[in-house]
Amino acid sequence: MHVIGGTASTALAERVSRELGNAPFAIPFIKRFPDGEMYVRVGGRMEGDEVVIVQSTRTDSDLLELLLLEDAVREAGARRIMVVVPYFGYARQDRLFFPGEPVSARALCRHVELDADAVITVDLHSAQTLAHFTKPAFEASGIPAIARLLRERPTDVLVSPDRGGIERVRRMSQLLDKPWFALEKRRIDSEHVELSLPASDAVPVRGKQVVLVDDVITTGGTIVEASKLLKSEGAGAISAACTHGLFLRDAFERIKAVTDEVYSTDTLGNPAEKASVAPDIAAILRRQVPS
Numbered sequence: 001m002h003v004i005g006g007t008a009s010t011a012l013a014e015r016v017s018r019e020l021g022n023a024p025f026a027i028p029f030i031k032r033f034p035d036g037e038m039y040v041r042v043g044g045r046m047e048g049d050e051v052v053i054v055q056s057t058r059t060d061s062d063l064l065e066l067l068l069l070e071d072a073v074r075e076a077g078a079r080r081i082m083v084v085v086p087y088f089g090y091a092r093q094d095r096l097f098f099p100g101e102p103v104s105a106r107a108l109c110r111h112v113e114l115d116a117d118a119v120i121t122v123d124l125h126s127a128q129t130l131a132h133f134t135k136p137a138f139e140a141s142g143i144p145a146i147a148r149l150l151r152e153r154p155t156d157v158l159v160s161p162d163r164g165g166i167e168r169v170r171r172m173s174q175l176l177d178k179p180w181f182a183l184e185k186r187r188i189d190s191e192h193v194e195l196s197l198p199a200s201d202a203v204p205v206r207g208k209q210v211v212l213v214d215d216v217i218t219t220g221g222t223i224v225e226a227s228k229l230l231k232s233e234g235a236g237a238i239s240a241a242c243t244h245g246l247f248l249r250d251a252f253e254r255i256k257a258v259t260d261e262v263y264s265t266d267t268l269g270n271p272a273e274k275a276s277v278a279p280d281i282a283a284i285l286r287r288q289v290p291s
């Protein structure tokens with residue numbers, strides 16, 4: 001199996017290749033033509049090879065690079081192409097909110113799978129997105145990676161900032177054998193939320209090491225408000241952990257100011273990247289391509 005790391009996921013791709021027993025790893029050559037168009041080149045022929053391309057699609061340019069890489073790898077003779085998209089951009093528009101809109105998640109699934117034989121991604125915004133792929137598609141979870149990290153750190157209580165994250169925090173609680181609860185969240189606009197303790201089921205946090213668990217941190221609004229609420233309830237220390245750390249603008253600094261630690265996985269490069277999903281991706285790849 002060969003692993004190719006796109007520019008958005010080079011470090012994670014190398015970790016995946018190590019997890020696959022030091023599978024050959026390559027970084028493609030990428031440049032821009034004078035008119036701004038992208039040029040990509042993968043080294044050598046790949047006749048009959050199983051090739052894994054790892055590329056998060058955080059930006060439109062990342063997405064274009066992925067599509068060009070898939071074509072280049074197919075052209076080089078690969079027998080099977082496994083496309084790993086650790087952070088799958090455009091996944092939030094997963095249904096029609098107003099007439100005339102696209103279902104962006106579906107549109108992206110269709111295009112990303114065009115030259116792929118299988119697609120692997122991590123913690124999609126909504127589980128239904130996987131159903132838009134017509135080729136074999138798999139979703140790894142960022143929770144085991146964060147659990148491996150938290151096992152080394154003091155953790156008393158796990159908190160989801162909203163009810164939508166209950167399955168996630170429940171899974172983490174099973175892995176770490178720690179109590180959990182979910183806050184009530186009301187979104188005011190894309191940057192502001194209101195949070196409150198649940199009417200029942202809240203675990204006391206006074207003096208405790210509390211870890212907030214979320215799938216994605218974007219503007220940081222959710223984690224900042226959740227940390228303030230937990231602090232007002234007397235939490236001893238607060239950490240924030242997420243799979244995808246987008247940290248727009250000054251989100252990371254704002255979160256650092258109200259928490260003790262910030263952790264994310266390596267689906268996106270960021271200053272909180274402390275846990276790797278490489279073992280979880282490699283496990284799926286090994287099941288797809290038994291040696």
Ligand code: R5P
Pocket residue numbers: 161162164165190191193214215216217218219220221222223
């Ligand atoms: C919400 O459904 C998600 O799980 C996150 O809580 C949310 O997307 C985080 O966004 P932000 O950092 O902008 O509050």
